[in-house]
Amino acid sequence: MQFDFEEERVKKEIHSLNAKRVLIQLPEGLKPEAPRLARIVEKSGALPIVSADPCYGACDLATTDAESLGVDLIIHYGHSKMVKYERVPTIYVEARAGADITGAVQKALPLLEKWHKIGLATTVQHSQTLDAAREILVRASKTVVIGDTARASYPGQVIGCDYSNAKSIAKDVEAFLFIGGGQFHAIGVALSTSKPTVVADPFDNNAFSIDKEAVKILKQRWASVAEARRAKTFGVLVGLKPGQKKLEEALQVKQKLEDKGKAALLLAAREITPEMMLEFPSVEAYVNTACPRISLDDASKFKKPVLTINEALVVVGELSWEELCRKGLLEG
Numbered sequence: 141m142q143f144d145f146e147e148e149r150v151k152k153e154i155h156s157l158n159a160k161r162v163l164i165q166l167p168e169g170l171k172p173e174a175p176r177l178a179r180i181v182e183k184s185g186a187l188p189i190v191s192a193d194p195c196y197g198a199c200d201l202a203t204t205d206a207e208s209l210g211v212d213l214i215i216h217y218g219h220s221k222m223v224k225y226e227r228v229p230t231i232y233v234e235a236r237a238g239a240d241i242t243g244a245v246q247k248a249l250p251l252l253e254k255w256h257k258i259g260l261a262t263t264v265q266h267s268q269t270l271d272a273a274r275e276i277l278v279r280a281s282k283t284v285v286i287g288d289t290a291r292a293s294y295p296g297q298v299i300g301c302d303y304s305n306a307k308s309i310a311k312d313v314e315a316f317l318f319i320g321g322g323q324f325h326a327i328g329v330a331l332s333t334s335k336p337t338v339v340a341d342p343f344d345n346n347a348f349s350i351d352k353e354a355v356k357i358l359k360q361r362w363a364s365v366a367e368a369r370r371a372k373t374f375g376v377l378v379g380l381k382p383g384q385k386k387l388e389e390a391l392q393v394k395q396k397l398e399d400k401g402k403a404a405l406l407l408a409a410r411e412i413t414p415e416m417m418l419e420f421p422s423v424e425a426y427v428n429t430a431c432p433r434i435s436l437d438d439a440s441k442f443k444k445p446v447l448t449i450n451e452a453l454v455v456v457g458e459l460s461w462e463e464l465c466r467k468g469l470l471e472g
C-alpha cells in the first residue's frame with residue numbers, strides 16, 4: 141500500500157526551519173518506513189532520531205522526549221494535528237493512502253440497500269476520497285451527508301476518540317458508510333451514533349457491516365459497568381501523554397466516587413496496561429480518563445473493569461445506561 145510521505149515538503153520544512161536534529165515519530169504500522177524516512181532527513185542536513193516508543197495517535201506527541209534529546213523539529217507521521225500548542229516545532233505528515241476506494245464503495249452498496257440517507261465518515265488517510273465516495277452513492281440514488289464540526293481537521297474525519305463529525309449528522313441519516321481499513325474507527329462510528337454502519341475497506345477492496353461487533357462491545361461494556369458498581373476501591377487513571385492528560389476530569393471523577401462512599405486513588409501513567417494494574421491488587425475497578433479506546437478495545441486483556449468517564453457517571457448514578465448509549469460511550 142502506498143502512503144504519501146510528502147518527502148519534498150519534509151525537505152523544504154527542514155531547510156526553512158534550519159533544523160539540525162529531528163525526531164521522527166511514526167505509528168506502529170508505518171515504523172518499517174523509518175530507515176528510509178531517516179535517510180531523507182539526513183540528506184536534508186539534519187540528524188534523524190527515530191522514536192521507537194509506541195505511538196497510537198497525535199495525542200501522543202513526543203514533546204518531552206524531543207526536549208530531552210535537544211531536538212529542534214518533530215516530524216509526526218500518520219495523524220493530523222491534535223495538540224493545540226507544541227513546545228517543539230512540529231510538522232504533521234498525514235500519510236494519505238493512495239488506495240482507490242471505488243471497488244470497496246461499490247461492494248458496500250448492496251449492504252446499504254435498505255437506507256436512503258447515508259452519512260459518510262473516514263480517517264485522515266482517506267479524507268481526500270469523500271467526494272468520490274459521495275458521487276458513487278449519489279449515482280445509486282442516495283442522499284449523502286458529511287459532518288463538519290471543525291473539531292477534526294477535515295470534514296467527515298473521525299479520530300479514535302472524536303466522532304463529533306459523525307455524531308453531528310446522526311439525526312439526519314439512516315446509516316453510515318465508513319471509508320477505511322480495519323474495524324477500530326468503524327466501531328467508534330457505530331457506538332457514537334447508534335446507527336447501522338457499513339465499512340468500505342479500500343485496502344482489502346471489501347465491504348462489511350460492523351454492527352455485530354458494536355453490539356458485542358456494548359454488551360461487554362454493560363457487564364463492566366455492572367461489575368464496577370460493586371467495587372469499593374477505584375483507581376482513577378490520568379494519562380501522561382500530552383493530548384490525553386485530563387487531570388481536571390480525573391479530579392472530578394475522584395470526587396464523585398468519594399461522594400458515593402467509594403475510595404478513589406489517582407494513578408498517572410503513560411501506558412495503561414494489564415501489567416501495570418497487577419501492582420495495585422486492592423483496586424477493584426478503574427476509571428480511565430486517558431485514551432477512551434483502551435477501555436473499549438482492550439477490555440478482554442484487563443482482569444478488572446476499566447471504565448470510560450461516561451461509564452463512571454453511570455456508576456455514580458449521574459447518567460442512566462440508556463442516556464449513556466444516547467450520549468455515546470466515547471465522548472464527554
Ligand code: SF4
Binds near residue numbers: 198199301431
Ligand atoms: S486518545 Fe486514543 S483514540 Fe484519541 S488520538 Fe489518542 S490514541 Fe487515538
